Amino acid sequence: MSEMKIFCQTAIYALYAQRRLECLATGSGQFEPCTWRRHEAPVSNRYDHSASHRLGLAIRRAADTLSKQIAARTELYQIQTLTLSDQQFLKGDTGGKPVTITGQLRIAQGSGRLPVVVLQHGSGYAANIDVWSRELNELGISTFALDNFTGRGLAEVNTNQALLGRLNFILDDYRALEVLASHPRVDPNGLY
Numbered sequence: 484m485s486e487m488k489i490f491c492q493t494a495i496y497a498l499y500a501q502r503r504l505e506c507l508a509t510g511s512g513q514f515e516p517c518t519w520r521r522h523e524a525p526v527s528n529r530y531d532h533s534a535s536h537r538l539g540l541a542i543r544r545a546a547d548t549l550s551k552q553i554a555a556r557t558e559l560y561q562i563q564t565l566t567l568s569d570q571q572f573l574k575g576d577t578g579g580k581p582v583t584i585t586g587q588l589r590i591a592q593g594s595g596r597l598p599v600v601v602l603q604h605g606s607g608y609a610a611n612i613d614v615w616s617r618e619l620n621e622l623g624i625s626t627f628a629l630d631n632f633t634g635r636g637l638a639e640v641n642t643n644q645a646l647l648g649r650l651n652f653i654l655d656d657y658r659a660l661e662v663l664a665s666h667p668r669v670d671p672n673g674l675y
Contacts, residue, residue: 529565554616558587558588563658572648580643582634582635586632596670598670602627616628
C-alpha cells in the first residue's frame, strides 16, 4: 500500500474518531457511522455533508492528485558530451573536453510510449525542475531533467558565467534527445 493511501486512511480514521468523540461529548450518545444524510426530497440526489466528511473527500482528492504526480519509474542516465567555449561551438569545433553529464528520466504513469519534456536548469540551483516534473507527470507527460553542472565539477555559474559557455546547453540537449529517442517508453515524435 502506498504511503499516500496509508496517510489518507489514517486521516479518515482520525476524523471518524473525532466525530464519535464529539457525539459522546454533546451527551446525545448517538453516533451515525455515515457522516451524511440524503435529503428527503425523492428527486434530489444531493448530500448534506458534514465538515469531517468534506475534509475526508478533500484528502482523498489530494491523494489522487499527488499519486499522479509521482513517476511510475525513475531512471538515471549518463550522457557523453563535450565542454566547449561558445566560439568552439559556433565554429563546429569538436575538440572540446569530453565530459559525462547525467539526466533523470521520470516516466509518467500510463502505458505505452509517452511524450517527454526535457527540462534544463539555468545558471544556478533549479528548484523549479521538481515542480515542473510533478506537474507534467500528473498530465501523463514524462520528464528528463539534465544536470549540466555536476559532471563538469560545477555547482552554479551565477557568479561567473565564463565557467561554462551558454551554448554547451544546446549540445547537451541534443545528446539527451539521442538517448531518449531509443527508449522503449518514449514517443520519439513526442520529444520536447
